[in-house]
Amino acid sequence: MGYYYYGYGIDFAYYGIVILSLFLGLITQSYIKRKYERWSKVDASFDGTGADVARQMLNEGGASSVGITSVAGHLTDYYDPRDNNLHLSEENMRGGSVASVAVACHEAGHAVQRAKDYAPMRVRTALVPVVNFSQNVWMLVFLAGVFMNAVGLVRIAIALFAFSVIFQLVTLPVEINASRRAVQFLETHGQGIDRQGAKEVLTAAALTYVAAALVSVVQLLYLMGRTDRRD
C-alpha cells in the first residue's frame, strides 16, 4: 500500500484512556485534598513546625547540609537535589499540624535518600534531563510521523514517550520509600496520632503517583498496539 495512516481520529480505546486518566486524576486529587484537610486540623504532638521537624529528620538522617526554603502555593512542596533544598509551602513550613509535619518529613525523606545514595533516587535523578527532553518532543515527533506518514518517526516518538513511562515507574519506589522514612521517623519521635495521620496523608499522595503511572503504561501499550497493527 505504501500509505501509512495512523488513524488517530475517532477511536473508542483512545477516548477510554482519556476518560480513565481524567477520572483517576480527579479521584486521587480529591482524595489527597480530603485527607490533607482532615489532618491539617489536627495538631501534631511535636512542639515545632513542619520545618522544625523536617530539620530534625534531616540532621538525624545524615542530611544536615540540606536547606529549607518556602515556596508559594498549596501542596507544592518538593525537594530539589540541584540546590539541595527542601521547598516547603508556607502552611507546611510554618504550620504544626499532622499534615504539615507529614509532608515536610516526606520531603526530608527525599533528601535523606540522596544522602544515603538510595539507588532508585539516583536513577530517577539521572533520568530527569532525558525525560525533560523526551516529554517536550515526543508529541511533536509523533504528529510529524503521522502527518508525514513515516512509521519510523512514530516509533521514535513512542520510544521517547516510553522514557517518561519508565521515569514514572522509577518514581514510585522513590515516593513510597520517602513516605516510609517519614512515617518511621514520626513513629519513633512522635506519637500514635502523628503516625496515623502521616500514613493516611502520604498514602493518598502515593496514590496520585500510582494513578499517573498506570495511565501512562496503558497509554504506552495502546500506542505500541496501534503501531504494530499498521505494519
Ligand SMILES: [Zn+2]
Ligand atoms: Zn515525594
